[in-house]
Amino acid sequence: MRKFVAGSALCLLLVVVAAGNYWNESKEMEVLVILPPDISAEELSRKLGVKAGVFEYRQGYLKYISKDAFECGDFGEIDYASAARDYLVKLKLEPKLRYEFSGVAEDGKIFAYRNGTIRKCVTNKHVNFQMYYEGIKLIGPGAKIRVYFSGNDVSGVITQLWNVKVAGKVRILDRDAAVKELNGKCKVKSIELVYFVPLPEGGRTYIYPAYAIRCVQDRVEIGKIIPAVPISELKEVMSGES
Amino acid sequence: MTGRFKVWIATLVVSVMIATMPAMADDTNNREVGVEWVEEYNGHGSNLAWTQEEAVGFYQALGEIGWSRVFNWGNDLAWESDFEKSSVGGHDSIYADNVDFLYFAGHGNQLGFYFGTDHDNDDRYAYLVHFSEAEWGDRDLEWAVLTGCLILNQTNVFDRWGWPVFKGLHSILGFDTTRYDMPIYTSSSWVSPGERFVEYMTDEGGPNKITTAWVYTTIDWQPSGVRAAYLSTCSNQNDYLPGFGSVGNDENPPSCLVYGYWEC
Numbered sequence: 001m002r003k004f005v006a007g008s009a010l011c012l013l014l015v016v017v018a019a020g021n022y023w024n025e026s027k028e029m030e031v032l033v034i035l036p037p038d039i040s041a042e043e044l045s046r047k048l049g050v051k052a053g054v055f056e057y058r059q060g061y062l063k064y065i066s067k068d069a070f071e072c073g074d075f076g077e078i079d080y081a082s083a084a085r086d087y088l089v090k091l092k093l094e095p096k097l098r099y100e101f102s103g104v105a106e107d108g109k110i111f112a113y114r115n116g117t118i119r120k121c122v123t124n125k126h127v128n129f130q131m132y133y134e135g136i137k138l139i140g141p142g143a144k145i146r147v148y149f150s151g152n153d154v155s156g157v158i159t160q161l162w163n164v165k166v167a168g169k170v171r172i173l174d175r176d177a178a179v180k181e182l183n184g185k186c187k188v189k190s191i192e193l194v195y196f197v198p199l200p201e202g203g204r205t206y207i208y209p210a211y212a213i214r215c216v217q218d219r220v221e222i223g224k225i226i227p228a229v230p231i232s233e234l235k236e237v238m239s240g241e242s
Numbered sequence: 243m244t245g246r247f248k249v250w251i252a253t254l255v256v257s258v259m260i261a262t263m264p265a266m267a268d269d270t271n272n273r274e275v276g277v278e279w280v281e282e283y284n285g286h287g288s289n290l291a292w293t294q295e296e297a298v299g300f301y302q303a304l305g306e307i308g309w310s311r312v313f314n315w316g317n318d319l320a321w322e323s324d325f326e327k328s329s330v331g332g333h334d335s336i337y338a339d340n341v342d343f344l345y346f347a348g349h350g351n352q353l354g355f356y357f358g359t360d361h362d363n364d365d366r367y368a369y370l371v372h373f374s375e376a377e378w379g380d381r382d383l384e385w386a387v388l389t390g391c392l393i394l395n396q397t398n399v400f401d402r403w404g405w406p407v408f409k410g411l412h413s414i415l416g417f418d419t420t421r422y423d424m425p426i427y428t429s430s431s432w433v434s435p436g437e438r439f440v441e442y443m444t445d446e447g448g449p450n451k452i453t454t455a456w457v458y459t460t461i462d463w464q465p466s467g468v469r470a471a472y473l474s475t476c477s478n479q480n481d482y483l484p485g486f487g488s489v490g491n492d493e494n495p496p497s498c499l500v501y502g503y504w505e506c
Contacts, residue, residue: 034429053447059429063461070457070504107504111476112400114497126505128466139465141426146466158461186288196427199462203430212465214420217288220349220356221391223422223468224291 029172031229031237032133032164032207034200036060039161047091048157059200060162061142062093069148069155072109072121076152080104084127084147087154095131096163097138099145102130124156125149131160133195139212140225142197142205160197167206168237170229178211178226186215186222196225206238272484274382276313276341277301277436278320280348283358286369290423293347296389299434300345307444307485312341320348321361326375331363339381342484345436350390350416352397373402379410379492385452385481386411387439391420394471396503403473404499410492412478415456418469418503426463435463440483449486453479457504464506471503 036059045052048064055064081101088094104127111119129145131138148156175191182188196210209228214221227234279297281290294316305311315321325346326332338344349356353372360368367375378386388394394403394416403414425432442455450458453472460470472479476498478490 065458065461067454070454070502105505108502110396110501110503112404112499112501114405114495123502123504128505141462141465144461144466182288185285198427198429201428201433205429212422215288218286218356219353220287220351221420222288222290222349223391223420225422225424225427 027172028169029136029209029228030134031167031170031209031234032195033167034059034162034205034207035165037161037163047093059205061160061200063158065148065156065158066150068150069124070107071150072123073150075122075125075149078152080125080127080149083149083152083154084129087147087157088129088145088159093157093159093161095129095145095160097131097133097160099129099131102128104128123150126156133164133207136193136195136209138195138197138207140197141199142207143195162200162205164207168240170209170233170237172209172228173230175211178213178228181226182213182215182224186217189214189216189221193228196227204238206234208234271310272342272384272489273304273309274312274341275301275304275309275343275345276337277345277347278313278315278324279346280317280320280356280358282317283349283356284318286358287349287356290348292423292425293389295425295432295434296436297345297347298436300387300436300439303434303437303440304343307440309343313337318359320346320357321359322357322367322369322371323361323363325355325371326363327377330366330375332375334376334378335381338386339378339383342382342384344383344386345389346387347389347436350388350393352392352395352402355388355390355393373407376403376407377409378407379412379494381410383410384412384478384489384492386414387436387456388414388416389421389435391417394418394473394501396471396501399471399473399501400499404501405495408475408494408496408499410494411475412481412490412492413452413472413474415453415472416470417460418471419467421464421468421470421506424463435459438462443483444486449482451479451487452481452483453502457502460504460506466505468506469503470506471501473499473501476500 041052106122106125108122126148144158146158191213211226213224277297279293323332324337362368439459442450442458475496481489
């Protein structure tokens with residue numbers, strides 16, 4: 001019995017120490033800045049096989065979506081996940097950060113006629129990949145890695161060709177502080193610590209820790225992205241880095 | 243008297259005049275825009291941070307290309323009755339259905355979209371424009387953007403926002419799922435999604451159809467996992483902004499509706 005009590009106490013102590021270490025480690029995170037690649041729009045134009053004006057390319061953010069991607073099409077049974085990865089590898093459009101397959105989804109249209117007939121079509125199948133930095137998910141409009149298919153052919157791609165460097169470290173606000181930003185009335189359904197990536201346009205692009213929150217109040221749900229760092233510290237890192 | 247009340251009195255006079263006129267579409271000017279937005283919900287929903295920028299950006303951007311800016315009401319001055327049909331005590335004939343392009347930014351769910359004040363004249367759905375209270379296009383409205391979460395959720399969408407609502411209306415643009423309350427965050431700043439939407443519709447490299455412009459806007463705006471949508475008559479899904487391409491005729495009642503959905 002004494003052995004059991006001693007053993008339990010030791011386990012409890014180890015858990016407390018481990019949790020303490022984890023907490024201390026997770027109290028600071030890096031702020032990252034995007035480093036654009038040395039690839040010209042002309043080179044991408046050749047790779048994609050489309051004119052330069054047809055796709056968007058800024059700081060390594062590449063978005064090309066053919067108009068076919070949103071029109072009804074016929075789809076075979078192909079391994080879209082492998083085809084998408086092969087496409088990114090073959091054209092050297094893979095992100096520099098670690099990324100993983102996260103799913104195949106489809107967009108579509110549903111037609112309804114006054115006589116009650118319903119007709120559905122698929123407009124594209126697209127493969128999503130999730131980027132990570134040090135095990136933390138990157139989310140936001142500048143974090144998408146996606147390959148669109150119309151039929152068996154690629155009809156679009158969104159990818160990130162930039163690399164990152166560390167701009168500085170910031171203190172991470174705990175979840176309770178983030179939830180307080182919701183004024184306490186919006187009931188939290190989910191909360192996740194992520195790296196938020198804005199759309200690369202204009203000046204230097206910073207990637208910073210944020211909480212992605214979904215909450216419900218009075219029957220209505222909303223998503224919020226709340227910086228997980230004190231804004232003053234974030235600004236300090238950004239101004240110091242530039 | 244508040245500015246809102248004075249305008250309301252003036253528009254009431256106009257509405258009496260309109261009520262005495264035969265029902266007809268006002269297409270003498272097909273470039274009129276009206277927006278409403280709510281950030282302060284007065285305890286009837288969580289406050290939002292970016293809906294003003296969203297809707298007003300749209301309003302200003304259309305104004306800059308020559309559209310008539312007809313109304314821009316926010317927070318307590320945004321009223322649900324402005325969107326509701328007269329048979330439920332609403333005044334859509336002088337607000338929502340008296341412009342060509344309408345934009346509402348605020349909370350929503352499958353039932354409709356929400357306001358921070360109660361201006362429900364038949365006391366059925368306070369703070370809410372319930373889908374059963376909307377009939378649009380019988381006077382003027384062609385396109386409505388309703389950016390609240392889940393308003394265009396796929397479940398029963400044709401019976402909620404489709405057949406009962408489309409009375410000459412061309413399209414409703416919105417979201418199938420919950421979305422994030424944020425602007426288009428860019429490298430060093432932010433852009434109004436409403437403004438970006440206008441940019442895509444009027445793109446110098448080649449204007450996009452209204453529905454396509456909405457697809458591109460939502461992809462720039464929201465993270466993966468969020469799904470956006472539009473509901474349109476089949477003959478109007480290819481409309482362009484007037485002056486930038488063809489616009490289909492009003493259809494009342496429509497023979498076919500199409501619901502397009504995509505991941506942002």
